[in-house]
Amino acid sequence: MVRTGRRPVGRAVLAACLVVGALVACTGTPPDADRARRGAADAGDPYVPGRGNGGYDVAAYRLRVRYDPADDRLTGHATITATATAGLSRFNLDLSGLTVGAVRVDGAKAGHAREGEELVVTPARGLARGARFTVDVEYAGVPQPVESSTLGLGGFLATADGAVALGQPDSASTWYPVNDHPSDKATYDVEVTVPDGLAALGNGVPVGRTSAGGWTTWRWAERSPMASYLSTLVIGDYRVTTGTHQGKPMVTAVAASLPADGPAAASLARTGEVADFLADRFGPYPFESYGGIALAEGRISYALETQSRPVYGPGFFRSGRPDTGVVAHELAHQWFGDSVSLARWSDIWLNEGFATYA
Ligand SMILES: [Zn+2]
Numbered sequence: 511m512v513r514t515g516r517r518p519v520g521r522a523v524l525a526a527c528l529v530v531g532a533l534v535a536c537t538g539t540p541p542d543a544d545r546a547r548r549g550a551a552d553a554g555d556p557y558v559p560g561r562g563n564g565g566y567d568v569a570a571y572r573l574r575v576r577y578d579p580a581d582d583r584l585t586g587h588a589t590i591t592a593t594a595t596a597g598l599s600r601f602n603l604d605l606s607g608l609t610v611g612a613v614r615v616d617g618a619k620a621g622h623a624r625e626g627e628e629l630v631v632t633p634a635r636g637l638a639r640g641a642r643f644t645v646d647v648e649y650a651g652v653p654q655p656v657e658s659s660t661l662g663l664g665g666f667l668a669t670a671d672g673a674v675a676l677g678q679p680d681s682a683s684t685w686y687p688v689n690d691h692p693s694d695k696a697t698y699d700v701e702v703t704v705p706d707g708l709a710a711l712g713n714g715v716p717v718g719r720t721s722a723g724g725w726t727t728w729r730w731a732e733r734s735p736m737a738s739y740l741s742t743l744v745i746g747d748y749r750v751t752t753g754t755h756q757g758k759p760m761v762t763a764v765a766a767s768l769p770a771d772g773p774a775a776a777s778l779a780r781t782g783e784v785a786d787f788l789a790d791r792f793g794p795y796p797f798e799s800y801g802g803i804a805l806a807e808g809r810i811s812y813a814l815e816t817q818s819r820p821v822y823g824p825g826f827f828r829s830g831r832p833d834t835g836v837v838a839h840e841l842a843h844q845w846f847g848d849s850v851s852l853a854r855w856s857d858i859w860l861n862e863g864f865a866t867y868a
Contacts, residue, residue: 511678512839514811514825549601551628553691557855558679562691563602566592570696573686576703577745582668585650588686594637604683604690605629608651616643629687647687656680662812669807672708672746676814676821679855682738692852695735702743703727709748711763713741713817715799732817734797737851742816744803755782759799765806773827774804777837784837788868796849815843842868
């Protein structure tokens with residue numbers, strides 16, 4: 511992440527981490543005997559109490575969501591494939607707001623309840639340690655942003671022409687049920703259905719687009735394990751450029767309200783060149799696709815290294831000149847932060863240290 515502005519980046523990030531560290535206190539976790547049956551309600555990371563869960567390890571998310579900017583309403587169906595790391599009679603997912611309709615575990619109807627930003631799932635039958643299982647969650651509602659005076663507005667933000675789901679450390683749980691901690695990375699297949707004429711951009715490789723009845727479904731696949739905070743969804747009126755670089759898909763998108771020959775477009779156009787420069791120093795580019803997304807939404811005051819496709823707030827390009835520094839920072843995170851990733855948020859300084867150096 512980089513905040514907009516010309517302050518030294520390292521100082522801004524350090525300040526953010528210090529404030530986060532000061533605000534939170536270590537929370538207790540259930541005793542081991544209890545955890546054996548009930549998955550823990552957080553990952554035990556004192557920087558983000560309540561975030562993540564225990565008792566299972568997610569392998570894959572399949573998300574099918576529909577979003578209508580006319581009423582900001584999102585409907586979703588998440589299929590989560592995971593392995594129980596303990597015997598479980600119940601387990602938690604993180605989900606902020608939204609209304610859950612039905613939950614199934616291995617195809618059988620499961621009990622579900624909300625406890626704050628936790629979705630507690632009780633399968634019809636307990637899960638044995640080591641069991642591979644799938645959870646289907648149907649949900650709907652108006653997703654909400656996450657306010658943070660230090661790290662910047664994130665979560666799910668409705669914009670004039672669509673929406674942006676973005677933010678560190680919180681964003682994923684505002685639009686899908688998730689084990690929301692970077693220690694549990696997973697692959698993603700995402701289908702996003704939006705009104706015809708709007709783009710719906712995500713992480714990874716574009717795997718097709720179809721239209722029917724006035725709606726267009728955009729499909730994305732991220733096959734390299736990804737931390738949940740690195741997932742993004744950007745919906746709106748964008749100029750999307752699709753090509754290849756080093757034999758892999760390259761997808762860049764610039765908000766249509768920004769000039770086609772302006773500094774944002776010029777900066778993103780150098781993505782391949784900057785990635786190659788970094789690959790010469792750090793080793794092969796770690797993912798199956800390249801890209802970047804330039805927002806016009808002024809409430810996003812930062813750029814974030816969302817996997818394979820960083821998202822850039824408009825502040826970096828207001829000077830009228832291209833900013834390849836921020837492109838280098840976010841692309842360096844593809845190696846340091848995204849591929850090599852956090853087990854605990856207290857190590858975020860390593861991500862930011864390498865990216866700032868780059
Ligand atoms: Zn950064």
